[in-house]
Amino acid sequence: MDAMGMLLLLFIASLCLVLLLALLNVWYKYWWIPHRIHFIINSQGIYGPPYEFIHGNSKKIVRMQREALSKPMGLWHDIFPRVMPHYHSWINKYGKNYLYWNGIRAQLQITEPELVKEMLRNSEKAFPKMKPTYFFYKILGNGLAATESETWTRHRKLANHAFNGETLKNVTPAVVASVETMLQKWKSEEEKEIEVFKEFKLLASEVISRTAFGSSYLEGEKIFEMLTKLTVMATRNLFSTRIPIISQLWKSTDEIEADELEKMIHETVMKIIRRREEKLLTGEADNLGNDFLGLLINSYHDSDEKNRLSIQELVGECKLSTLQG
Known part of the structure; x- marks a missing residue:
């Protein structure tokens, strides 16, 4: 094999290695870590909707919102199921505290007043501010x-x-x-x-x-x-x-x-x-x-x-x- 062939083979091998590493990184970040977090939180008695690869529960939330807004609203003040249908549904299904996924980001939803007070007090600085998403950072x-x-x-x-x-x-x-x-x-x-x-x-x-x-x-x-x-x-x-x-x-x-x-x-x-x-x-x-x-x-x-x-x-x-x- 001549020098040109060796270089081409080396280039293809390097490209395959880069693609393999990229795929492993995607698998680790978008599958392994979310499933591990889900398992750990479940073991502590907190449940929620299952994680879907890459999208988390985002697609499901959008579908639930569209469905809720497509229905006519009666003459009552209970707008929570219409404005936040996913929260309303999951609180009833999984309890006051549950885990859901905004993409690959785990979100622990807490509605118990005492836990909310403890988090807002944040006396030991255990709860840092959430990093803004792309658009909110703008x-x-x-x-x-x-x-x-x-x-x-x-x-x-x-x-x-x-x-x-x-x-x-x-x-x-x-x-x-x-x-x-x-x-x-x-x-x-x-x-x-x-x-x-x-x-x-x-x-x-x-x-x-x-x-x-x-x-x-x-x-x-x-x-x-x-x-x-x-x-x-x-x-x-x-x-x-x-x-x-x-x-x-x-x-x-x-x-x-x-x-x-x-x-x-x-x-x-x-x-x-x-x-x-x-x-x-x-x-x-x-x-x-x-x-x-x-x-x-x-x-x-x-x-x-x-x-x-x-x-x-x-x-x-x-x-x-x-x-x-």
């Missing part, structure tokens, strides 16, 4: 909702300072003006039907944007709109499963759009930050602002490294504060 970033320990404490102090009672009193005139504008609009459309949910959503967007971004509230409203789109995508893909290997080579339409929205949000926030920094440098302003964004920028420039925010944390907090509207 929304939360490195903000308060996704951080823990000292980082969480630092972010929490900033939020408390920006949104305490005394500080919020200063934005009361802006809130009143926004409400009056909305009411005037309603008066001019007395004979038309008004979609109140949409109107209050717009009001909340304007109010929180003024609170968080001050004079740059129009850009804040744009950020709010983009985050709303991301939230819709995250909800739509809540029970979608990322297929191993394929998901690393190919992105869905929602994933591509989510990446674009995340990039646009980052650029919008950075534009607002640069504008404030330039005004301070040119003497047009005495400070970076007394609103939440001003506090964040000051923390970003803090001389003490322990208190300094990274740019990712700053943008994450802007996302979260805007979304709270």
